[in-house]
Amino acid sequence: MTFKAYSPEWAQAYKDEINRSAVYKQAAAGWEGSVGLVVLAEPDKNVPEDLGIFMDLWHGEARDVRITSRDEAEKADFVISGPYSRWKQVSKKELDATKGIMLGQLKLRGDFPTIVRYTKASQEMTECTTRVPVEWPDE
Template identity: 40%
Template sequence: MQLFSETWAQAYCQKLNASEAYQKAAATWEGSLALRVRPDPSQGLPQGVAVVLDLWHGACRGVEVVEGEVEADFVIEADLATWQEVLEGRLEPLTALMRGFLELKRGSLAALAPYAQAAQELVRVAREVA
């Protein structure tokens, strides 16, 4: 299944909804999260692409794949190779954020901090889909 495709995004949302660990960890999360791949014409992504998740109290209420710029409460961006490393378990997201491989383009780390466990579950579930 191709990362950041419509099929992958739908499977991700469904797996989040089936995850009791995510539901518990994200019980108070309200807002949208975009996982965005930076533009890269050599990868067939001239405008970039994002998976935008509508997250609400431990549920994924919806998901869409958006080309180009994206609107979301939180936007995390990286090149495709970095996302592949994260989703294949070869690079931890926190390490990637601290080293600048993943970049929080919208939202703040302070606002995300209370949801650290939910963020870990988001990554764990994404790895299952990938």
């Protein structure tokens, strides 16, 4: 079953995938804080407006993952933003999110020492997106 990218059903599947991951559970065991992912619009790729994904993450568990407005996602403790096509690359394993941040292709806002401490957890979090079958708006 495939899910429309960034639909509520996709968000639920992503949350389930995170909660199925033993790697994430262990790597994020001490994690406390929300993460907002901001997908910047690319109208030529059928993404006409910015959107957000708000993730309530707590001690290795995804308590909530929901599609929100960009503004709502930016209220999270940690915010990663980038254009739609970059996020699609991340989901297709064509771009490692950490490398994307280091290259300036994705922007991170929040406490960097915490992010560095939880590199493995954030890598697994993005790895989980690659396991959710997606129907992309520009394909």
